[in-house]
Amino acid sequence: xxxxxxxxxxxxxxxxxxxxxxxxxxxxxxxxxxxxxxxxxxxxxxxxxxxxxxxxxxxxxxxxxxxxxxxxxxxxxxxxxxxxxxxxxxxxxxxxxxxxxxxxxxxxxxxxxxxxxxxxxxxxxxxxxxxxxxxxxxxxxxxxxxxxxxxxxxxxxxxxxxxxxxxxxxxxxxxxxxxxxxxxxxxxxxxxxxxxxxxxxxxxxxxxxxxxxxxxxxxxxxxxxxxxxxxxxxxxxxxxxxxxxxxxxxxxxxxxxxxxxxxxxxx
Amino acid sequence: xxxxxxxxxxxxxxxxxxxxxxxxxxxxxxxxxxxxxxxxxxxxxxxxxxxxxxxxxxxxxxxxxxxxxxxxxxxxxxxxxxxxxxxxxxxxxxxxxxxxxxxxxxxxxxxxxxxxxxxxxxxxxxxxxxxxxxxxxxxxxxxxxxxxxxxxxxxxxxxxxxxxxxxxxxxxxxxxxxxxxxxxxxxxxxxxxxxxxxxxxxxxxxxxxxxxxxxxxxxxxxxxxxxxxxxxxxxxxxxxxxxxxxxxxxxxxxxxxxxxxxxxxxxxxxxxxxxxxxxxxxxxxxxxxxxxxxxxxxxxxxxxxxx
Numbered sequence: 001x002x003x004x005x006x007x008x009x010x011x012x013x014x015x016x017x018x019x020x021x022x023x024x025x026x027x028x029x030x031x032x033x034x035x036x037x038x039x040x041x042x043x044x045x046x047x048x049x050x051x052x053x054x055x056x057x058x059x060x061x062x063x064x065x066x067x068x069x070x071x072x073x074x075x076x077x078x079x080x081x082x083x084x085x086x087x088x089x090x091x092x093x094x095x096x097x098x099x100x101x102x103x104x105x106x107x108x109x110x111x112x113x114x115x116x117x118x119x120x121x122x123x124x125x126x127x128x129x130x131x132x133x134x135x136x137x138x139x140x141x142x143x144x145x146x147x148x149x150x151x152x153x154x155x156x157x158x159x160x161x162x163x164x165x166x167x168x169x170x171x172x173x174x175x176x177x178x179x180x181x182x183x184x185x186x187x188x189x190x191x192x193x194x195x196x197x198x199x200x201x202x203x204x205x206x207x208x209x210x211x212x213x214x215x216x217x218x219x220x221x222x223x224x225x226x227x228x229x230x231x232x233x234x235x236x237x238x239x240x241x242x243x244x245x246x247x248x249x250x251x252x253x254x255x256x257x258x259x260x261x262x263x264x265x266x267x
Numbered sequence: 268x269x270x271x272x273x274x275x276x277x278x279x280x281x282x283x284x285x286x287x288x289x290x291x292x293x294x295x296x297x298x299x300x301x302x303x304x305x306x307x308x309x310x311x312x313x314x315x316x317x318x319x320x321x322x323x324x325x326x327x328x329x330x331x332x333x334x335x336x337x338x339x340x341x342x343x344x345x346x347x348x349x350x351x352x353x354x355x356x357x358x359x360x361x362x363x364x365x366x367x368x369x370x371x372x373x374x375x376x377x378x379x380x381x382x383x384x385x386x387x388x389x390x391x392x393x394x395x396x397x398x399x400x401x402x403x404x405x406x407x408x409x410x411x412x413x414x415x416x417x418x419x420x421x422x423x424x425x426x427x428x429x430x431x432x433x434x435x436x437x438x439x440x441x442x443x444x445x446x447x448x449x450x451x452x453x454x455x456x457x458x459x460x461x462x463x464x465x466x467x468x469x470x471x472x473x474x475x476x477x478x479x480x481x482x483x484x485x486x487x488x489x490x491x492x493x494x495x496x497x498x499x500x501x502x503x504x505x506x507x508x509x510x511x512x513x514x515x516x517x518x519x520x521x522x523x524x525x526x527x528x529x530x531x532x533x534x535x536x537x538x539x540x541x542x543x544x545x546x547x548x549x550x551x552x553x554x555x556x557x558x559x560x561x562x563x564x565x566x567x568x569x570x571x572x573x574x
Contacts, residue, residue, distance in 0.1 A: 009377070009531070012374060012377045015374045023407045039421040039424050040420075041504065051535050070536065083287040090276045090277060090280035092315065093277070093282075107502065108509075109508060111509045112302070115529060115546055118533065123301070136293075139290060141404045201398075224406065241403060248398045256387070
């Protein structure tokens with residue numbers, strides 16, 4: 001039985017090649033000693049990374065992206081945590097409608113939000129485009145991710161722990177601080193990381209809302225027009241892919257961690 | 268201590284939801300209303316004329332006696348781009364969606380029924396592309412399919428071709444393949460979840476009652492996983508109709524879609540009101556198509572069988 005040929009296993013392998021193959025061309029050619037992304041490979045080099053690191057425009061964009069991603073992931077996670085507690089702890093009337101409404105940012109084509117937020121900022125509110133407008137848009141698209149991660153975390157542990165805390169006379173705030181937050185902490189970290197990646201990699205909304213200060217994806221997109229910039233952009237793309245992968249792995253690690261070891265004073 | 272009444276629990280719940288509601292109101296509801304309002308105004312040079320009018324919508328559907336032909340299909344409109352690009356976007360997205368489902372379903376099946384060990388590893392491997400940069404995933408196809416790209420240079424260095432194949436990049440097929448690749452990570456996991464939920468005893472019952480493997484799949488597994496699969500298909504189809512990044516990078520002049528028109532109207536041609544009307548029209552068309560699809564397949568009945 002074990003040695004029989006399994007077509008589905010072969011398919012799964014091919015699927016993984018399809019999924020990862022094209023993207024892995026970016027790191028492959030970023031180490032290739034050539035100005036073009038072509039076979040045959042010419043030899044190993046790190047000089048494209050040097051070109052990238054010396055690029056001041058890139059560094060400014062990187063700084064912008066980190067700033068926006070840190071702020072929007074913190075705000076989105078805080079808001080997402082409150083919403084997740086509300087939706088898991090109380091059977092609110094209209095629960096499913098609320099959840100559906102919050103998932104809209106993931107379904108409606110991003111260009112619609114891109115232009116809609118653009119015009120409300122510029123033509124209705126008179127707010128000039130800046131990293132703030134990008135950040136606000138990123139908080140908006142990160143909330144559904146944050147809520148999903150945190151809701152599954154909060155559903156995963158026993159509600160009676162919180163009830164016990166309340167029955168023993170803790171206030172609502174202290175119950176949150178001493179019971180809910182420590183239990184939800186791995187989910188909170190996971191949410192922070194995933195929101196950070198979402199914001200850091202987000203292109204469509206940033207493209208419409210960034211004004212004169214580009215975020216990293218917007219900067220990268222602008223450079224793709226110039227063929228002579230390709231090697232540096234391959235190095236930049238590789239760095240971005242590596243950062244995202246590391247953060248996803250960390251987020252997955254925290255999301256899957258057991259509940260029991262995380263209660264302070266449990267012993 | 269007093270027990271909380273249900274009502275005060277609701278109050279506390281809604282209070283906690285307030286910040287999230289506020290963000291949704293400011294970043295989603297208000298902008299969409301603004302977009303709707305703008306679509307009834309007109310661009311007058313650099314000024315916006317705020318007299319409510321249906322002029323933009325009329326521009327989109329205004330008939331003309333001399334139809335514009337695209338792929339042999341007549342479009343009897345004075346300003347055909349919205350109609351032509353809308354149809355093209357729907358076709359390209361539909362192709363991409365079908366491709367995604369056909370490719371993702373067997374993978375999800377494999378994950379749900381064949382993987383016994385290292386399941387977490389597989390799940391993580393399928394999750395990583397979901398979170399990595401959409402822009403880079405699309406861009407990678409430009410490297411793969413380009414005139415001086417990976418496929419062409421590889422074939423050339425192997426001596427299989429003399430001239431680079433030009434048909435690889437800059438056409439609707441390249442857009443559909445790239446879209447399928449960029450969105451496939453979003454579908455394997457939802458389909459997997461719907462397969463995982465199937466009660467094994469139902470499968471055993473089918474076998475015990477004499478169904479072959481294939482018949483069992485068609486009569487039990489497929490129908491029970493249909494709602495999850497259809498949901499996953501919607502998650503691909505709806506956002507990709509409006510995608511403009513992929514057409515811009517790999518579509519070329521012949522591969523443009525409705526999202527590119529909206530972006531052009533807003534950023535280049537300085538006709539935001541018409542752009543707003545095209546965006547609203549796009550959402551209405553997608554909404555109508557999705558509603559019609561759900562009605563046609565009897566989605567409610569399909570779902571009620573599962574739960």
